[in-house]
Amino acid sequence: MREWARVLEALLFAASEPMEPSRLTTLLRDGPDGGQGWPEIKEEELREELAQLSERLAPRGLILREVAGGFRIGTAPDLSGWVAKLKGVVRPPRLSPPSLETMAVIAYRQPISRAEIEAVRGVDCSGTLDTLVERGIIRISGRSEAPGRPILYGTTPLFLEHFGLRDLDELPNSEELRRVKLPVPADPAGPQQKELLHEAVEPAS
Amino acid sequence: MREWARVLEALLFAASEPMEPSRLTTLLRDGPDGGQGWPEIKEEELREELAQLSERLAPRGLILREVAGGFRIGTAPDLSGWVAKLKGVVRPPRLSPPSLETMAVIAYRQPISRAEIEAVRGVDCSGTLDTLVERGIIRISGRSEAPGRPILYGTTPLFLEHFGLRDLDELPNSEELRRVKLPVPADPAGPQQKELLHEAVEPAS
Amino acid sequence: MIPMLELRGGEALRVELSAFTGPLDLLLHLIKEQEMDIYDIRLEKLTEQYLSRLDKMREENLSVAGEFLVMAATLVYLKSRSLLPVQDRLPEDVEDEDPKWELIRQLIEYRKFKEAAGQLGDREALHSRIFGRTPERVVAPAALQGPGQVSMFDLVWAFQKILRNVEDRARAGRFQDEEFTVGQKIEFLLNRMTPGEEVLFEDLFRTASSRGEVVVTFLALLELIRLQQLAAWQEGPLMPIRIRRAPEPVLENIPLSVSEGVPQIPGEGAGQSPDLSAV
Numbered sequence: 031m032r033e034w035a036r037v038l039e040a041l042l043f044a045a046s047e048p049m050e051p052s053r054l055t056t057l058l059r060d061g062p063d064g065g066q067g068w069p070e071i072k073e074e075e076l077r078e079e080l081a082q083l084s085e086r087l088a089p090r091g092l093i094l095r096e097v098a099g100g101f102r103i104g105t106a107p108d109l110s111g112w113v114a115k116l117k118g119v120v121r122p123p124r125l126s127p128p129s130l131e132t133m134a135v136i137a138y139r140q141p142i143s144r145a146e147i148e149a150v151r152g153v154d155c156s157g158t159l160d161t162l163v164e165r166g167i168i169r170i171s172g173r174s175e176a177p178g179r180p181i182l183y184g185t186t187p188l189f190l191e192h193f194g195l196r197d198l199d200e201l202p203n204s205e206e207l208r209r210v211k212l213p214v215p216a217d218p219a220g221p222q223q224k225e226l227l228h229e230a231v232e233p234a235s
Numbered sequence: 236m237r238e239w240a241r242v243l244e245a246l247l248f249a250a251s252e253p254m255e256p257s258r259l260t261t262l263l264r265d266g267p268d269g270g271q272g273w274p275e276i277k278e279e280e281l282r283e284e285l286a287q288l289s290e291r292l293a294p295r296g297l298i299l300r301e302v303a304g305g306f307r308i309g310t311a312p313d314l315s316g317w318v319a320k321l322k323g324v325v326r327p328p329r330l331s332p333p334s335l336e337t338m339a340v341i342a343y344r345q346p347i348s349r350a351e352i353e354a355v356r357g358v359d360c361s362g363t364l365d366t367l368v369e370r371g372i373i374r375i376s377g378r379s380e381a382p383g384r385p386i387l388y389g390t391t392p393l394f395l396e397h398f399g400l401r402d403l404d405e406l407p408n409s410e411e412l413r414r415v416k417l418p419v420p421a422d423p424a425g426p427q428q429k430e431l432l433h434e435a436v437e438p439a440s
Numbered sequence: 441m442i443p444m445l446e447l448r449g450g451e452a453l454r455v456e457l458s459a460f461t462g463p464l465d466l467l468l469h470l471i472k473e474q475e476m477d478i479y480d481i482r483l484e485k486l487t488e489q490y491l492s493r494l495d496k497m498r499e500e501n502l503s504v505a506g507e508f509l510v511m512a513a514t515l516v517y518l519k520s521r522s523l524l525p526v527q528d529r530l531p532e533d534v535e536d537e538d539p540k541w542e543l544i545r546q547l548i549e550y551r552k553f554k555e556a557a558g559q560l561g562d563r564e565a566l567h568s569r570i571f572g573r574t575p576e577r578v579v580a581p582a583a584l585q586g587p588g589q590v591s592m593f594d595l596v597w598a599f600q601k602i603l604r605n606v607e608d609r610a611r612a613g614r615f616q617d618e619e620f621t622v623g624q625k626i627e628f629l630l631n632r633m634t635p636g637e638e639v640l641f642e643d644l645f646r647t648a649s650s651r652g653e654v655v656v657t658f659l660a661l662l663e664l665i666r667l668q669q670l671a672a673w674q675e676g677p678l679m680p681i682r683i684r685r686a687p688e689p690v691l692e693n694i695p696l697s698v699s700e701g702v703p704q705i706p707g708e709g710a711g712q713s714p715d716l717s718a719v
Binding site: 035036037038039040041043044045046057060061062063064065089090091092103105106109111112113114115116117 | 240241242243244245246248249250251262266267268269270294295296297308310311314316317318319320321322
């Protein structure tokens with residue numbers, strides 16, 4: 031165990047958000063205000079030590095996770111019942127299947143407008159979007175240049191934490207799903223859509 | 236290491252306040268909702284395990300502290316500089332000597348009114364009282380039955396944590412200081428007090 | 441009611457329509473149930489199955505979302521179109537690709553995202569069982585962080601610090617004479633922060649170039665806190681103050697009366713902030 035492993039564990043313990051390896055390295059190199067650090071530490075060495083820390087934690091009810099670009103200590107998943115009871119937590123509700131679908135479309139195709147999401151899912155998404163924004167998993171990330179300048183949605187760092195992802199590249203199938211051509215959203219006010227509905231009903235009668 | 240030591244460490248890690256041994260024992264005995272606990276655990280065994288945990292933590296940058304009647308994992312005091320830097324904390328200033336004096340009077344003699352504190356310290360204490368209340372170290376704990384029903388002050392659990400005390404009995408010299416007879420506060424409006432002052436002055440003249 | 445999780449396995453035989461996330465989800469389910477190849481769907485069969493599901497819903501007096509009905513219409517249209525002999529079709533249709541393919545493409549794309557959603561759900565299931573730590577007080581003798589909301593005193597104190605900075609900047613000559621209203625600054629703050637976003641208190645004043653602008657921005661901030669659009673908090677006494685926007689997706693609902701009635705404050709001038717100089 032390296033001399034600075036103690037400091038590393040204390041820092042990870044005290045941090046309230048995932049710690050990037052680069053930030054940890056800088057902290058360890060610079061030392062505290064008015065104190066000495068280890069200026070020679072390299073990021074690879076830090077990562078080695080993180081791997082060892084992860085092994086040391088394993089038998090102890092704690093785990094080290096790499097999420098949202100950083101490392102964070104948490105309680106082992108198999109002990110969740112105990113911790114939930116301690117905290118009096120009704121477990122944060124998991125997302126409903128419709129919300130997960132909306133979430134998936136945004137995760138792969140951000141920034142994306144509501145109309146574009148709805149074109150993929152084929153249903154109104156305003157409710158699921160509200161839920162996701164409310165929970166801080168997505169946010170409004172800008173406005174499109176398209177007509178009407180619709181609001182665009184994107185994921186937040188909390189999204190990565192919620193799903194235990196290191197970064198967006200860790201999304202399953204990300205290569206493919208980012209390339210897939212999306213259906214073009216119908217313009218609800220536009221004449222095309224109205225015509226289609228009209229046509230669609232007539233032949234059946 | 237006992238089978239439930241993993242659970243114990245996870246609970247201490249996740250807790251947001253010091254955990255009383257009795258509460259920990261109950262949690263471990265009862266188990267999570269819908270799960271199994273260890274009904275045979277005794278509080279002595281828990282304390283043994285806590286002592287062992289404390290030893291396991293010692294080389295690791297973390298310590299187990301007994302504060303405010305419970306146990307809590309924290310970062311080792313010698314690493315506070317690192318942790319403070321991590322958190323971007325401009326270290327909150329230490330309590331000023333006047334605040335400490337006021338604090339001490341309250342700690343040993345709670346519940347106590349402002350007039351009684353001022354009678355001991357011989358100076359106006361409204362400023363230091365405001366500071367201490369604001370910092371959450373003391374709080375209004377009731378009203379006296381004395382004339383004017385003055386507000387009474389007492390310490391908060393944060394006081395114990397701030398000074399690293401297990402409980403109020405751990406205060407140095409507490410036995411003696413609690414018994415010492417305090418000067419009687421001057422009641423500027425009351426007739427008795429005026430008489431007393433009068434008497435006190437007269438013999439001298 | 442059959443729980444939705446069973447649907448994920450695709451094995452549930454009797455499934456309520458409400459268990460489907462939309463018409464595309466229902467179509468995928470039917471295609472699988474009928475053991476069809478998605479690239480070679482039998483429109484007639486699929487349409488029949490789809491409509492019978494909708495009928496069953498109506499029998500049970502459950503409301504059917506509009507999207508399911510639109511899809512029903514589309515399916516009927518596609519089916520009847522495919523029954524027409526090629527020479528009877530409208531000329532533009534012949535040139536166009538078979539519109540059936542549009543639906544198939546949509547189904548294939550949707551299926552990819554649906555699978556991704558399933559995988560995200562699995563990750564969520566695992567990671568929702570991991571608890572982090574509630575941020576700790578620094579274990580140093582002098583360290584003290586009471587949790588909580590920022591008192592008005594803290595806010596004003598922080599504000600006065602910013603005012604001093606601006607005055608320094610003004611003295612250094614970087615100074616513009618502009619006029620702002622509280623209403624404008626309310627709009628500025630709401631544009632600056634997305635719902636749920638959090639910024640440092642000081643950051644909101646970074647761009648202010650005059651004392652007047654800082655004062656107006658501060659008044660706008662107070663107004664938004666009063667309206668509960670924003671909240672001020674800090675981890676403990678003397679920690680940086682943070683401003684958080686309420687997690688609310690819609691940007692409206694700010695009473696417009698706020699921007700009226702509040703006098704316009706000149707960019708620079710004597711006595712422009714009588715109420716604040718008192719604090």
